[in-house]
Amino acid sequence: MSLSNPEHRATRLKLPLKASVIAAALALSGCNTTLHIMDSETIDSRASVDFEQLFANVPAPGEIMSLAEAVARAIKYNLDHRVAMMNSVVAQRHLDLSDYNKLPRLAASAGYTARDKVHASSSFNLATGVPNFGASTSQDKSIVNADLELSWNTLDFGIAWIESRQAGNAALIAVEQQRRITANIVRDVRDAYWRLVSAERLAPQLAVLKKDIQQGLNDSYAAQRAKLKPLEECLEEQRTLLDLQRQVLQLQRGIAESRSVLASLIGLPPGSWFTVDVEGELFTSYNADAALDRNALQQIALRHRPELIEEDYQSRIAADEVNKARIRWIPGIELFTGTHYSDNSYLLHSAWAASGVRLTWNLLSVFSAPAATRLAKSKQELGELRRLALSMAVLTQVDVALQRLQQSKEDYRLASQMTQVDRSTIEQYERRASASRIDRQTVLQARARDVVSRLRYTIAYGEWQSATASVYSSIGYEPAVIFDHDAPLEQIIAAVEDHLENSTYQGPRGLYEPEESRRRSRQASDYDAHIGDTDALSTPGDAR
Numbered sequence: 228m229s230l231s232n233p234e235h236r237a238t239r240l241k242l243p244l245k246a247s248v249i250a251a252a253l254a255l256s257g258c259n260t261t262l263h264i265m266d267s268e269t270i271d272s273r274a275s276v277d278f279e280q281l282f283a284n285v286p287a288p289g290e291i292m293s294l295a296e297a298v299a300r301a302i303k304y305n306l307d308h309r310v311a312m313m314n315s316v317v318a319q320r321h322l323d324l325s326d327y328n329k330l331p332r333l334a335a336s337a338g339y340t341a342r343d344k345v346h347a348s349s350s351f352n353l354a355t356g357v358p359n360f361g362a363s364t365s366q367d368k369s370i371v372n373a374d375l376e377l378s379w380n381t382l383d384f385g386i387a388w389i390e391s392r393q394a395g396n397a398a399l400i401a402v403e404q405q406r407r408i409t410a411n412i413v414r415d416v417r418d419a420y421w422r423l424v425s426a427e428r429l430a431p432q433l434a435v436l437k438k439d440i441q442q443g444l445n446d447s448y449a450a451q452r453a454k455l456k457p458l459e460e461c462l463e464e465q466r467t468l469l470d471l472q473r474q475v476l477q478l479q480r481g482i483a484e485s486r487s488v489l490a491s492l493i494g495l496p497p498g499s500w501f502t503v504d505v506e507g508e509l510f511t512s513y514n515a516d517a518a519l520d521r522n523a524l525q526q527i528a529l530r531h532r533p534e535l536i537e538e539d540y541q542s543r544i545a546a547d548e549v550n551k552a553r554i555r556w557i558p559g560i561e562l563f564t565g566t567h568y569s570d571n572s573y574l575l576h577s578a579w580a581a582s583g584v585r586l587t588w589n590l591l592s593v594f595s596a597p598a599a600t601r602l603a604k605s606k607q608e609l610g611e612l613r614r615l616a617l618s619m620a621v622l623t624q625v626d627v628a629l630q631r632l633q634q635s636k637e638d639y640r641l642a643s644q645m646t647q648v649d650r651s652t653i654e655q656y657e658r659r660a661s662a663s664r665i666d667r668q669t670v671l672q673a674r675a676r677d678v679v680s681r682l683r684y685t686i687a688y689g690e691w692q693s694a695t696a697s698v699y700s701s702i703g704y705e706p707a708v709i710f711d712h713d714a715p716l717e718q719i720i721a722a723v724e725d726h727l728e729n730s731t732y733q734g735p736r737g738l739y740e741p742e743e744s745r746r747r748s749r750q751a752s753d754y755d756a757h758i759g760d761t762d763a764l765s766t767p768g769d770a771r
């Protein structure tokens with residue numbers, strides 16, 4: 228068959244076409260992503276490891292846990308606290324990485340090229356219309372190339388410098404977030420601790436009281452059935468006893484989960500059993516009776532709340548976004564130098580060096596840059612409005628916290644007086660009952676009111692402590708700033724005890740301090756250097 232036959236040529240064309248189609252189909256099938264569903268064994272293994280890590284190396288509390296020990300354990304073992312510190316470490320690592328973007332670009336490349344036919348060409352004289360010479364080549368069929376080039380672009384450097392400054396502000400934001408989370412954790416520990424104190428103080432009396440109330444109800448029901456008393460009197464007794472029972476349940480409901488909440492805050496496993504100090508006299512910490520001037524506290528809050536300082540750093544980041552958008556308008560000057568190599572045998576010099584200057588400019592930025600600048604400015608204005616709205620919320624929080632403090636102090640005073648009255652009443656009733664001059668139901672009701680009032684008294688004290696802590700939290704006072712997470716537990720406990728005995732928001736430490744932010748930034752930067760594997764934030768530290 229002749230090669231010039233059209234059918235033969237068509238057959239020759241179809242073969243490579245089919246091969247190309249088959250190759251393309253195979254390539255596309257290789258691009259399909261295979262879903263790898265998480266198997267049960269992997270999930271079970273992860274759950275087991277996580278459960279072990281959650282409570283690894285967390286020492287059991289002593290026989291009686293004080294408030295200082297609870298706060299110290301939260302600082303050292305609370306997972307949210309460690310997450311906040313690790314966020315600061317990650318932000319610092321991002322800052323360290325961004326600094327490398329300022330360096331010149333050093334690019335190395337090497338390659339091998341092979342052809343199935345010689346790279347041949349010829350030339351044609353346009354003036355005479357005659358070919359200059361026959362086909363020629365200046366390149367081998369296979370070539371090895373290698374290049375090493377150092378380049379530095381002014382535009383890229385300017386943007387990298389701004390981005391590294393933004394990363395620095397983000398690292399400082401992480402420090403303020405850590406300060407805020409730490410303060411909230413300490414406040415929650417205090418609240419849960421005093422609720423648990425309330426529960427444990429009167430747990431035995433409540434158990435006996437509930438039993439006595441139920442027995443009183445049974446006696447009243449029996450008297451009603453036997454018609455030993457008028458029906459109205461029996462119903463009134465039952466109504467009074469049921470109301471007392473409801474009060475007990477309402478009071479218990481708010482403190483029943485206090486042990487689990489406190490265990491979670493201080494890093495203990497759910498269901499852990501520990502006791503708190505219920506024998507000591509209730510005392511007022513945080514100097515709650517200090518003069519609290521509303522305007523002065525509002526000014527302190529505007530200067531020291533972590534959320535507002537975060538917004539200050541965010542405003543810096545927004546301003547730098549405007550600068551980045553403007554810089555992208557400017558052409559970039561690129562300086563480069565490098566060495567090159569090729570094993571092409573036709574070259575006179577197989578290795579050579581080259582240096583030069585390039586002007587780079589994205590001409591489309593002339594159209595997009597104004598829109599990008601307007602967007603950056605709008606974000607900056609949004610940040611300013613957000614800071615003003617947050618400032619208003621902060622001032623409101625200070626006012627609400629002060630009102631809650633005054634109300635809680637008044638509630639505590641009334642609860643204290645009611646406790647004294649009920650205590651005197653039950654003493655009088657018990658003396659009269661011993662002389663058979665008062666019935667059993669009346670004594671039971673008086674005793675129930677006495678237990679309920681004492682429970683309310685302890686709860687009122689806890690609410691007072693919580694309200695006092697809320698005032699300090701509302702102005703940005705973070706007492707835990709003076710505590711070192713890496714210190715031994717006993718040392719942290721001693722520091723907390725000293726703080727509880729001598730603390731006041733007017734003290735030199737606890738509010739925002741540039742030096743403290745600098746110290747925490749250094750601590751995050753030196754994270755790998757100053758701790759070992761056993762003290763990593765991803766695992767609880769030991770008791771040391």
